[in-house]
Amino acid sequence: MLDFTDKVVLITGGTRGIGLEIAKTFLENNAQVIIFGSKEETVKKALEVLNEKENSVVGFYPNLNNFEEVKNTIDNILTIYGHIDVLINNAGISANKKIEDTTSLDFEKIMNLNVNAIFNMTKAVVPSMKEKHAGVILNTSSMVSIYGQPAGVGYPASKFAVNGLTKSLARELAPSNIRVNAVAPGIIETDMVASLPKETIEPLIKTIPLGRIGTPRDIANAFLFLASDLASYITGEILQVDGAARS
Numbered sequence: 001m002l003d004f005t006d007k008v009v010l011i012t013g014g015t016r017g018i019g020l021e022i023a024k025t026f027l028e029n030n031a032q033v034i035i036f037g038s039k040e041e042t043v044k045k046a047l048e049v050l051n052e053k054e055n056s057v058v059g060f061y062p063n064l065n066n067f068e069e070v071k072n073t074i075d076n077i078l079t080i081y082g083h084i085d086v087l088i089n090n091a092g093i094s095a096n097k098k099i100e101d102t103t104s105l106d107f108e109k110i111m112n113l114n115v116n117a118i119f120n121m122t123k124a125v126v127p128s129m130k131e132k133h134a135g136v137i138l139n140t141s142s143m144v145s146i147y148g149q150p151a152g153v154g155y156p157a158s159k160f161a162v163n164g165l166t167k168s169l170a171r172e173l174a175p176s177n178i179r180v181n182a183v184a185p186g187i188i189e190t191d192m193v194a195s196l197p198k199e200t201i202e203p204l205i206k207t208i209p210l211g212r213i214g215t216p217r218d219i220a221n222a223f224l225f226l227a228s229d230l231a232s233y234i235t236g237e238i239l240q241v242d243g244a245a246r247s
């Protein structure tokens, strides 16, 4: 167990899948957890699942593409808790249409959540981390950010951008003692994967040397490590957590 007592950990996309598991994992390690989701109803539902210790987890649902709304929410959180120690930019959507069927609106939507929202969240949180001269920012990338994928081009394009944000911000923010890393999950057992067609998933599993799909806990543990002092000299890394999948 790692001790995150008195640490405030903010997770976007914390209402289900990987984000919900990250929230559980940090709660088990004594953090004060704040989850962001896309709407009130899903945030409430997640809080019911998570809220085993009173007040150890709260939730909000700002529009991540509206900087003012994000900033106001972050400012409120800072007024209540005083600091945000770990920001986990995890919210994301995927795509699998061929380019002929992908509209420019589809492409824009994916870039808006997977990239622009990370920019807004990071821009809103960084000033308070700089003031403390400490902080950790972690982004959810994907294995497709290394290899691309044969459809849904907006998704890998967005995750290549996540890696670019991660590596560049790591260099920009290192003098302020803010570490920035990303976790690049392989194929993980969540709703996002469940919504993909069988003919896409099954051949992929066969290419995974560890012989199985990853669990949300496999990914949450990587976030926990990168957020902890065990990773105090690691910044600008894209940590692949994918069972050595290479397709």
Ligand code: NAD
Residues within 6 Å of the ligand: 012, 013, 014, 015, 016, 017, 018, 019, 036, 037, 038, 039, 042, 064, 090, 091, 092, 093, 094, 113, 140, 141, 142, 143, 184, 185, 186, 187, 188, 189, 190, 191, 192, 193
């Ligand atoms: P999921 O669909 O189960 O959860 C997505 C989360 O994002 C939810 O909490 C949802 O509330 C939030 N979200 C969706 N649209 C939003 C919006 N418009 N505004 C705010 N929040 C919104 O997906 P998941 O599999 O848990 O994915 C989480 C992250 O992991 C994503 O960034 C995804 O790209 C990445 N990832 C997942 C896999 C996988 O196999 N599941 C693999 C690689 C990377």
